[in-house]
Amino acid sequence: MNNTIEVENLTKYYGDLLAVDHISFEVRQGEVFGFLGPNGAGKTTTQRMLTTLLEPTAGRIVIQGHDLAHDAYPVKRRMGLVPEESNVYTELTAWGNLMFTARLYRVPRQQREQRARELLETFGLWEKRDVKVEDFSKGMRRRLSIAMAIIHKPALLFLDEPTPGLDAQSARAIRDLIRQMQAEGTTIFLTTHQIEEASLLCDRVAIINHGQIAAIDTPEQLKRASERVQSVEVALAPSGTAPGEALAALPGVTTQVKMGDKWRLYTDDPSALLPQVIDYARSEELRVISLSTLGPSLEDVFLEITGQQVGTVRHEAQANDQRGKRGGRR
Amino acid sequence: MKSTTTMNGGWIARLQDEIAQAWTVAVKDVKVYYLTPPMIMFGLVLPFFLFFSFSVKREIGVEVGMARLLALTTFFTASSAGPVIIPLERRMGTYDRLLAAPMSLLTLLLGKTLVGAFFATAVSMVPLGVGVLVLGVTVANVAMLLIGLVLASLAFAAFGLIFASIPTHSVGSIMMPSTLVRWPLMFISGIFVPLEEMAPWARALAHLSPLTYVQDLMNHAVLGAGALNPWLDLALLPLLLVIFLMPAAWLHHRSRVLGY
Numbered sequence: 186m187n188n189t190i191e192v193e194n195l196t197k198y199y200g201d202l203l204a205v206d207h208i209s210f211e212v213r214q215g216e217v218f219g220f221l222g223p224n225g226a227g228k229t230t231t232q233r234m235l236t237t238l239l240e241p242t243a244g245r246i247v248i249q250g251h252d253l254a255h256d257a258y259p260v261k262r263r264m265g266l267v268p269e270e271s272n273v274y275t276e277l278t279a280w281g282n283l284m285f286t287a288r289l290y291r292v293p294r295q296q297r298e299q300r301a302r303e304l305l306e307t308f309g310l311w312e313k314r315d316v317k318v319e320d321f322s323k324g325m326r327r328r329l330s331i332a333m334a335i336i337h338k339p340a341l342l343f344l345d346e347p348t349p350g351l352d353a354q355s356a357r358a359i360r361d362l363i364r365q366m367q368a369e370g371t372t373i374f375l376t377t378h379q380i381e382e383a384s385l386l387c388d389r390v391a392i393i394n395h396g397q398i399a400a401i402d403t404p405e406q407l408k409r410a411s412e413r414v415q416s417v418e419v420a421l422a423p424s425g426t427a428p429g430e431a432l433a434a435l436p437g438v439t440t441q442v443k444m445g446d447k448w449r450l451y452t453d454d455p456s457a458l459l460p461q462v463i464d465y466a467r468s469e470e471l472r473v474i475s476l477s478t479l480g481p482s483l484e485d486v487f488l489e490i491t492g493q494q495v496g497t498v499r500h501e502a503q504a505n506d507q508r509g510k511r512g513g514r515r
Numbered sequence: 516m517k518s519t520t521t522m523n524g525g526w527i528a529r530l531q532d533e534i535a536q537a538w539t540v541a542v543k544d545v546k547v548y549y550l551t552p553p554m555i556m557f558g559l560v561l562p563f564f565l566f567f568s569f570s571v572k573r574e575i576g577v578e579v580g581m582a583r584l585l586a587l588t589t590f591f592t593a594s595s596a597g598p599v600i601i602p603l604e605r606r607m608g609t610y611d612r613l614l615a616a617p618m619s620l621l622t623l624l625l626g627k628t629l630v631g632a633f634f635a636t637a638v639s640m641v642p643l644g645v646g647v648l649v650l651g652v653t654v655a656n657v658a659m660l661l662i663g664l665v666l667a668s669l670a671f672a673a674f675g676l677i678f679a680s681i682p683t684h685s686v687g688s689i690m691m692p693s694t695l696v697r698w699p700l701m702f703i704s705g706i707f708v709p710l711e712e713m714a715p716w717a718r719a720l721a722h723l724s725p726l727t728y729v730q731d732l733m734n735h736a737v738l739g740a741g742a743l744n745p746w747l748d749l750a751l752l753p754l755l756l757v758i759f760l761m762p763a764a765w766l767h768h769r770s771r772v773l774g775y
Binding site: 271 | 529532535536539540543546547548607608609611612613614615616617618619771772773774
């Protein structure tokens with residue numbers, strides 16, 4: 186399979202701060218490639234270098250066979266960019282925004298209006314085409330921003346956090362569009378915090394942490410490689426009982442996390458833990474509402490790779506909360 | 516998916532594309548920013564305020580006043596466009612849209628230069644219209660006046676882009692250093708004290724200000740007389756455009772390297 190993006194030893198310093206540390210990876214033609222990482226890990230810096238908004242300190246980026254340092258023009262013509270903030274012109278109408286972008290990308294005159302109409306209809310904005318964007322909701326601006334990024338039918342689309350803050354309908358419409366564009370052959374580079382979204386959409390994901398690529402593979406392969414974070418999930422009745430400490434004390438449980446009305450018990454050996462959970466429920470005269478074993482989620486893998494032990498974030502938060510309630514401060 | 520963009524080959528087609536893109540950027544900026552408060556304040560009100568501050572009760576003729584006001588409006592309006600528009604675009608994230616578009620940085624800056632020149636030429640039509648239609652001023656050389664206004668506006672718009680390279684989202688953060696440079700250039704120019712009346716050292720200093728040549732050109736165009744050769748004034752303006760665009764392009768490129 187051909188590579189659309191090839192990155193070699195890409196490095197970026199801001200003064201003395203090393204933001205991206207000699208990373209190398211490839212993005213294959215036609216795939217949805219997820220780029221995950223915690224805040225400050227180097228995601229946005231990397232994406233800005235790939236989209237020519239920022240010059241690398243060192244390293245090489247080749248997109249569609251063109252070295253970005255010397256030959257960015259043909260790449261820019263076939264590239265679309267949807268940044269995290271919907272960067273639309275609020276003083277222009279939806280139609281005006283699309284026409285401006287189409288002219289900027291030199292879409293031929295006869296195709297401009299037809300393509301703009303198609304996109305406005307696809308995104309449910311046709312009726313609002315003559316309304317100034319300052320009157321648009323966040324979701325409408327997001328949809329318009331994406332329409333502007335694809336009006337020239339790019340072969341490569343960069344999406345930075347496309348769905349956070351959107352209503353479920355808008356988010357689903359955007360996910361459907363990503364799948365449709367991939368089916369039509371577009372390569373998509375998706376930068377996101379939303380691990381579940383990456384799991385749903387991406388053929389492969391890279392996890393960046395402290396400026397370095399910590400892992401890169403398909404979501405399923407990453408989960409398989411992280412078998413350590415297996416768990417048993419149990420819901421007990423009557424609800425309101427809080428057996429967290431007792432469950433945590435069961436042999437083999439490394440961490441326990443409350444998930445709504447359920448408890449998730451992380452363990453290296455779920456099959457050994459299951460009968461112990463049942464024995465515990467029986468001894469305490471609790472009814473087992475549901476009981477299941479779970480493999481690691483992509484979020485578990487992400488937390489493990491980025492150095493946050495599964496469950497610890499929630500535990501620390503809970504502990505701090507408890508300390509706060511007690512007024513205990515060191 | 517096949518791209519719908521025109522895949523023009525050759526440098527002539529590329530040049531055509533770049534010119535069209537610069538024009539597209541300029542037209543969009545005119546539509547979006549013509550009534551923004553900073554543009555009205557720094558581009559429209561300020562030159563008139565300065566003119567009346569330094570000219571009232573000084574017994575100057577209407578023709579002299581009009582020539583002076585034309586030079587001031589081109590200088591302040593054109594050089595305010597970039598420093599107003601670019602930080603606003605950075606704040607809205609739309610500047611990234613322009614930087615990622617398939618055009619060179621110089622094309623983008625040319626587009627911004629065009630919009631500054633448009634605003635300055637449009638604003639200068641106000642004193643020109645009032646002077647000619649209401650006060651009955653006769654213009655000695657109309658062609659020289661119009662060409663001079665356009666060229667001066669282009670040069671000063673490029674001058675403003677140097678300040679617009681300061682990596683900030685705040686118009687005020689650019690206007691402060693911009694004012695620190697533009698006001699001294701105004702005071703050392705021959706705009707309030709004619710070159711002929713200056714001491715030799717002050718006249719030498721005046722030649723360092725680009726406004727001196729525009730003021731002299733306006734004097735030639737409106738009054739029919741000036742202190743310098745009008746052809747020198749005219750020839751200097753395109754040169755100033757290039758001289759100002761070069762550091763502007765370098766500084767904007769530098770911002771992209773440093774990551775602002």
